[in-house]
Amino acid sequence: DAKTTQPPSMDCAEGRAANLPCNHSTISGNEYVYWYRQIHSQGPQYIIHGLKNNETNEMASLIITEDRKSSTLILPHATLRDTAVYYCIVSGTASKLTFGTGTRLQVTL
Amino acid sequence: GAGVSQSPSNKVTEKGKDVELRCDPISGHTALYWYRQRLGQGLEFLIYFQGNSAPDKSGLPSDRFSAERTGESVSTLTIQRTQQEDSAVYLCASSHDRVLGAFFGQGTRLTVV
Secondary structure (H helix, E strand, C coil), X not given: CCCCECCCXXXXXXXXXEEEEEECCCCCCCCEEEEEEECCCCCCEEEEEECXXXXXXXXXEEEECCCCCEEEEEECCCCHHHCEEEEXXXXXXXXXXXXXXXXXXXXEC | CCCCEEECCEEEXXXXXXXXXXXXXXXXXXXXXXXXXXXXXXEEEEEEEECCCCCECCCCCCCCEEEEECCCCCEEEEECCCCHHHCEEEEXXXXXXXXXXXXXXXXXXXXXX
C-alpha cells in the first residue's frame, strides 16, 4: 500500500472550515484514499473514501487532485467535537488499512 | 445491534494466562478485521477475514495469537500465555465488502499484570 504524509498537527477555529491535507505521491491506479478519525479513547471512525472523483457525505468532503498524488479532507464547519486525530490511508482494499501517525486536529473556541 | 460490538470492554489478566476477546460485527458485513493499539501508539493490523476466503494472518505478532470467525458472524481473538507487552486496546472492525469503509467497535482494553 502507498505511503501517506500528513502534517502532525493543525488548529482550526470553531465554525470555520478545517482543511486537512494528505500527500500520497506513490498511489497506484487501483488504490483508494480513505479518511478515518479517532477521538480520544474511542475506536476509529470511518469518514469518507474516494478513488478519482471528489466525494461528499454528511460528515465531510474529499478533494482528490487530478494526478491523485494528494488529497484534502474538508470539514465545512468544524466544532469542538471534531477534535481528533485524522488518518489518511491509501489502500487497494479495505483490508490491512495501515494507520500512520495522522494529523491531530485541535478545534478551538 | 447497530454497530460492531466487542466484549469484554476491559480485561485484566495475569501474565501467562490465556484470554479470549469477542467481536460481533455488523449484520451482513462480510469482512472483519482485528487491530491492536498500544498506549499512545498507532493501530497495528493483526488479521483480516473476508467471507469464506482464507484469512490474512500476516499481522499476527506471534504464534500465541490466533483468531477464528464463524461464518460471517462472530469472531474471537485468542492470546495464549499472555505477556505484559500484549497490554493494549484490541479493536475489531467490519465492512460490507473489501472496498467500503470499515466500522470499528469500541475495543477491548487488555491489561496483563
